[in-house]
Amino acid sequence: MTADRPHGGRREEILRAALDMIAERGYRGTSLDAVAEAVGLTRQGVLHYFPGKQQLLAAILERTVEVGRGDLPPHRLQADVPGQLAAVVAHNRAHPAFAQAYSVLMAESATAGHPARDVFRQHYRQVLDEMTRGYTERWGERLPSGLTPHAAAVAVLALLDGMQQQWLLDRDRTGDPEIMRAVLTVLFGTESPDLQP
Known part of the structure; x- marks a missing residue:
């Protein structure tokens, strides 16, 4: 059954099946056997591509972060920061x-002993540091709103995650990118003409 499939194609198929299951059942509710069945392999067939469930989890985390950042990662500033982050929100809506x-993995990682806990902790520390550094380079010790760069970075991350959680519960919402732009325009102010792209 797998002879005509390229290695990368089958690996991607396993990754996508596992990702869909984790999105619906969580990490602990997803088994290698269920993933194997979904893609027409045995458990050993899945283990050929991913030596264990934690290696599969690591690949999923890497992919979700990569897709979530899209072409406009929030910690690499563009001239129009509110517009940049509104585009990140729109991008995530296109990849539900x-x-x-x-x-789901972020929420689960708050529980004791979850294998993604350290990954998320490091991810958030890294993104927070990069955003803080970018805001400091752009605005100095205070943003136009009066917030420190660190406080603004914490607030922006909370807004991104909270807005995404709300949207996952109510997918009829369509105005989130515009709301993000409006809120962050208050936070960051408007850019001077020389910073426009």
Whole structure:
């Protein structure tokens, strides 16, 4: 059954099946046997591509972060920061399975002994540091709103995650990118003409 499939194609198929299951059932509710059945392999067939469930989890986390950042990662500033982050929100809405898997894993990682706990902790520290550094380079010790760069970075991350959680519960919402732009325009102010792209 697998002879005509390229290695990368089968690996991607396993990754996507596992991601969809985790989005619906969580990490602990997803088994290698269920993933194997979904893609028409045995458990050993899945283990050929991913030596264990934690290696599969690591690949999913890497992919969800990669997809979530899109082409406009929030910690690499563009001239129009509110517009940049509104585009990140719109991008995540276009990839709901990845957004849901990321949110489910992030929530689960707060529980004791979850294998993704350290990954999420390091991810958030890294993104927070990069955003803080970017805001400091752009605005100095205070943003136009009066917030420190660190406080603004914490607030922006909370807004991104909270808005995504709300949208996952109510997918009829369509105005989140515009709301993000409006709120962050208050936070960051408007850019001077020389910073426009």
